[in-house]
Amino acid sequence: MTAARPTVLLTGSTGVIGANLLPALAVRHDVTALVHRRRPEGATTCVQADLTADGLGLSSSRRRELAAGIDVIVHCGGLTDFAPRDRIAFDNVNAEGTRRILELAEDARVPVVLLSSASAAFDVPGDDLAARSMRAYGQSKRRGEELAAQCSQPVAIVRTALLFAARNALAAPRHQFPHALFTAMLQARPGSLPVRPDHWTDILPMETLVDYVTALAEAQICGNATASGLHWVTAGPARLTAADLEQACMDFLNEVGRPATGPLLADPSTPQPRARGMARVAQIGFLPPSQPDMPSHLTRMLPTQVTRSEVLQALAHNVRRCAPWTS
Numbered sequence: 001m002t003a004a005r006p007t008v009l010l011t012g013s014t015g016v017i018g019a020n021l022l023p024a025l026a027v028r029h030d031v032t033a034l035v036h037r038r039r040p041e042g043a044t045t046c047v048q049a050d051l052t053a054d055g056l057g058l059s060s061s062r063r064r065e066l067a068a069g070i071d072v073i074v075h076c077g078g079l080t081d082f083a084p085r086d087r088i089a090f091d092n093v094n095a096e097g098t099r100r101i102l103e104l105a106e107d108a109r110v111p112v113v114l115l116s117s118a119s120a121a122f123d124v125p126g127d128d129l130a131a132r133s134m135r136a137y138g139q140s141k142r143r144g145e146e147l148a149a150q151c152s153q154p155v156a157i158v159r160t161a162l163l164f165a166a167r168n169a170l171a172a173p174r175h176q177f178p179h180a181l182f183t184a185m186l187q188a189r190p191g192s193l194p195v196r197p198d199h200w201t202d203i204l205p206m207e208t209l210v211d212y213v214t215a216l217a218e219a220q221i222c223g224n225a226t227a228s229g230l231h232w233v234t235a236g237p238a239r240l241t242a243a244d245l246e247q248a249c250m251d252f253l254n255e256v257g258r259p260a261t262g263p264l265l266a267d268p269s270t271p272q273p274r275a276r277g278m279a280r281v282a283q284i285g286f287l288p289p290s291q292p293d294m295p296s297h298l299t300r301m302l303p304t305q306v307t308r309s310e311v312l313q314a315l316a317h318n319v320r321r322c323a324p325w326t327s
Helices: 015-026 060-068 087-108 131-147 178-186 208-220 241-254 275-286 308-320
Strands: 007-011 032-035 045-048 072-075 111-117 155-160 229-233
Touching: 007 275, 015 208, 032 131, 060 087, 060 111, 072 087, 072 208, 087 111, 087 229, 111 131, 131 275, 155 208, 178 241, 178 275, 178 308, 208 229, 229 308, 241 308
Parallel strands: 007 032, 007 072, 032 045, 072 111, 111 155, 155 229
Antiparallel strands: none
């Protein structure tokens, strides 16, 4: 359909990533938001649909009309909660939902940008509820990638790491791992998190992901042959250690007159009650220093790689917004 302003079909437009992508895409494109319940502001038009329903829950005529009016699909709709879920719940949305979006892309003969996750590359060890749930999430994302590899249309797969909230976000998404972790650490209970200081996690500024995906969608519309395939969108060598997170939280606590009475991290080798809740999720979410950095392909679409200074600035900004004593 390509016109003066190409049309992007965006899924997940009210989610954490989609809500940031929509205004960025709308600068140069018309945006059709595929919505389930809530309708986002800023979309050119909204289409009611359901990722878990055959044919996306659309009538044949509505589906043909939709397919005829789009130039690229950016699929970031999915189930991402770190609260315990079973495999069926994740597969219904993240795998089968992706299959239905890819079928629409084939009908429309348009390329796709698929938001996946770095979790697709790892199998979380352990048999407790948190480990099983996080493993099921990663497997559902991997299944979505496998389906994308079979699609007849060009698909760019974006494996992103954890994300900081955007600087202009009205509130930090406290249901997501980084911000739930910051909130727990700011409760300033010494030794509450059994994670070694040198273990690390990869958290990327939301703005970097948005810039990358926007550029990638443009490249797909233009038919850039190098746009398809796998893209790791991570902090890479700018990864953060548990000590970095602890220091940022302690600095903020000192600033607001609520200093911690001791270190927030605990040596996991010290005998202690079985880790539960956020403590267990944190154990799973951090990797040992022997584990190499996640790959990072940022310079494929952006001028530079994100720096450690930029990631630390995003960390400090996000920590300030996760104080548990504020609404």
